[in-house]
Amino acid sequence: MIRFSQVTKRYPNGHEALKQVSLFIDRQEMVFLIGHSGAGKSTLLKLITRVERSTRGQLIVNERNLTRLPRRQVPYLRREIGVVFQDHKLLNDRTVFDNVALPLVVAGVGHRDTSRRVRAALDKVGLLGKERLFPITLSGGEQQRVGIARAVVNRPPILLADEPTGNLDAELSDEIMDLFGQFNQYGVTVLVATHDRRHIARLGKRVMELSDGSLIQGAEEG
Amino acid sequence: MTAYLTRHLQVLLASIGQMARNPGATVMTAAAIGVTLALPTLLYLITDNLERASAGFDKGAPVTLFLRKDLDKAGAQALARRLAQRPEVTASRFIDADAALAEFKQRSGLAAALDMLEGNPLPHSVVLDLSADEHTDFASRMLEELEADPDVSLAQSDLQWMRRLRAIVSLAQRGALLLAILLAVAVVVIISNTIRLAIVNRRDEIVIIKLIGGTDAFVRRPFLYSGFLQGLVGAVVAWVLIAGCLYLLGGPVDELSRLYGTEFRLVGLPLRDALLVLLCGGLLGWVASRWAVGRHLSRIEPR
Numbered sequence: 001m002i003r004f005s006q007v008t009k010r011y012p013n014g015h016e017a018l019k020q021v022s023l024f025i026d027r028q029e030m031v032f033l034i035g036h037s038g039a040g041k042s043t044l045l046k047l048i049t050r051v052e053r054s055t056r057g058q059l060i061v062n063e064r065n066l067t068r069l070p071r072r073q074v075p076y077l078r079r080e081i082g083v084v085f086q087d088h089k090l091l092n093d094r095t096v097f098d099n100v101a102l103p104l105v106v107a108g109v110g111h112r113d114t115s116r117r118v119r120a121a122l123d124k125v126g127l128l129g130k131e132r133l134f135p136i137t138l139s140g141g142e143q144q145r146v147g148i149a150r151a152v153v154n155r156p157p158i159l160l161a162d163e164p165t166g167n168l169d170a171e172l173s174d175e176i177m178d179l180f181g182q183f184n185q186y187g188v189t190v191l192v193a194t195h196d197r198r199h200i201a202r203l204g205k206r207v208m209e210l211s212d213g214s215l216i217q218g219a220e221e222g
Numbered sequence: 223m224t225a226y227l228t229r230h231l232q233v234l235l236a237s238i239g240q241m242a243r244n245p246g247a248t249v250m251t252a253a254a255i256g257v258t259l260a261l262p263t264l265l266y267l268i269t270d271n272l273e274r275a276s277a278g279f280d281k282g283a284p285v286t287l288f289l290r291k292d293l294d295k296a297g298a299q300a301l302a303r304r305l306a307q308r309p310e311v312t313a314s315r316f317i318d319a320d321a322a323l324a325e326f327k328q329r330s331g332l333a334a335a336l337d338m339l340e341g342n343p344l345p346h347s348v349v350l351d352l353s354a355d356e357h358t359d360f361a362s363r364m365l366e367e368l369e370a371d372p373d374v375s376l377a378q379s380d381l382q383w384m385r386r387l388r389a390i391v392s393l394a395q396r397g398a399l400l401l402a403i404l405l406a407v408a409v410v411v412i413i414s415n416t417i418r419l420a421i422v423n424r425r426d427e428i429v430i431i432k433l434i435g436g437t438d439a440f441v442r443r444p445f446l447y448s449g450f451l452q453g454l455v456g457a458v459v460a461w462v463l464i465a466g467c468l469y470l471l472g473g474p475v476d477e478l479s480r481l482y483g484t485e486f487r488l489v490g491l492p493l494r495d496a497l498l499v500l501l502c503g504g505l506l507g508w509v510a511s512r513w514a515v516g517r518h519l520s521r522i523e524p525r
């Protein structure tokens with residue numbers, strides 16, 4: 001599903017955030033990405049969604065070769081990847097419903113389908129009944145769940161999360177992490193970057209570790 | 223196809239909603255665009271009306287020939303008959319010097335003063351009507367030719383005056399066109415600036431839409447619609463301003479043309495031209511937003 005071959009990312013200031021990283025994540029797998037602060041976790045996720053471009057090496061995501069992906073194809077790549085951000089990235093002047101509906105609106109899904117799928121997504125994250133509220137009025141955990149509903153609403157085959165529990169207490173972050181586990185059981189390929197080794201022990205999934213831009217553990221399954 | 227249309231309709235309605243939610247800004251922009259569009263249109267209308275008015279005077283402006291002072295009455299009448307033979311001349315009237323003096327005395331009220339003059343200072347004269355369908359160039363050539371006649375001391379017509387007016391009108395028309403071009407640029411600048419501000423204000427939203435797979439076209443669409451609508455609303459304002467101006471000018475113009483004994487009436491903006499103004503407004507708005515979007519939207523990328 002996701003394959004990095006000798007991928008290097010050098011930022012314009014010359015800093016090498018990723019050094020010759022090779023990894024493989026199979027269809028329907030769930031993988032944790034760990035590493036110290038500044039190890040390159042966010043950079044790795046940004047390469048997958050083409051927010052950043054690799055400097056060298058080859059990157060294949062859901063059968064698309066990102067090194068040769070033309071600019072106008074980028075939106076279609078992103079529709080195949082649901083992303084959950086640490087800071088939620090919700091639109092505060094839109095209701096919960098409109099926020100979750102956005103990926104469907106962007107993809108041109110019809111009105112009735114949109115309504116049905118938004119409700120289904122909100123139901124999964126336990127927020128049904130809050131669709132008329134504005135994100136500001138929700139707690140941090142609830143906002144994060146709105147973000148998750150938006151990430152999964154168009155049923156992408158891949159789900160990425162960059163420290164999705166960073167700002168939450170233990171109980172809430174367990175809930176969120178369990179949600180990712182559930183989506184993985186439905187067949188979604190999940191990659192979660194986190195500091196919190198507690199989840200890893202709890203869920204017992206494969207772990208990849210980055211250190212100073214190099215992958216030092218878990219490049220492949222087994 | 224219907225899905226495509228619905229999507230566009232949604233964006234259009236959303237843009238209208240956005241304008242309705244910011245009535246202050248919307249009114250300001252619309253007023254600025256309205257005035258900017260109304261100015262050249264009004265100038266065009268005025269020159270157009272002047273041109274039509276002058277075209278009316280133009281036809282058959284008579285030529286008055288003041289004859290040599292020492293030409294006697296018989297000679298003058300012979301000349302009048304000779305000129306009447308010419309195909310370009312439709313009518314020729316001989317005006318006796320004494321009759322002219324008598325009429326002048328009566329009309330000017332200077333009878334007492336004129337009585338003190340010895341003899342008649344006026345020459346005999348001939349008034350020619352030229353055929354109406356002749357071109358003005360031809361008429362002015364006629365004028366020169368008549369002036370060259372040894373029996374004629376002065377040939378005069380309203381023609382020269384008309385030609386000067388015509389030149390002024392065509393200058394004003396050219397001016398209106400230049401002004402229209404300049405102000406069209408102004409409209410584009412005004413609208414592209416409001417669009418630029420809208421883009422800056424919605425930066426976060428644009429980033430999020432791009433992150434979740436919105437195409438450039440999707441991101442661009444609401445701004446294009448909003449620019450188009452601003453131009454259109456501005457054009458409607460311009461149309462109202464023009465109608466108001468014409469209403470205010472209509473009375474005095476009627477009065478003036480009544481005093482001059484002409485049938486002239488102010489012609490307003492025909493429907494076709496009014497629609498053209500609306501189209502121009504919308505088009506300029508679209509061009510402006512296209513420009514703003516091209517310059518500012520591509521710089522907003524997720525980081």
Ligand SMILES: Nc1ncnc2c1ncn2[C@@H]1O[C@H](COP(=O)(O)OP(=O)(O)OP(=O)(O)O)[C@@H](O)[C@H]1O
Nearest residue numbers: 011012013015017036037038039040041042043044
């Ligand atoms: N846009 C950028 N320009 C230059 N350097 C950058 C940029 N983004 C990140 N870096 C650098 O690249 C390295 C990796 O950054 P990255 O954000 O991927 O780390 P991270 O593992 O996500 O860290 P954290 O756990 O703190 O979020 C860091 O040293 C960072 O300073």
Ligand SMILES: [Mg+2]
Nearest residue numbers: 041042043162
């Ligand atoms: Mg990070």
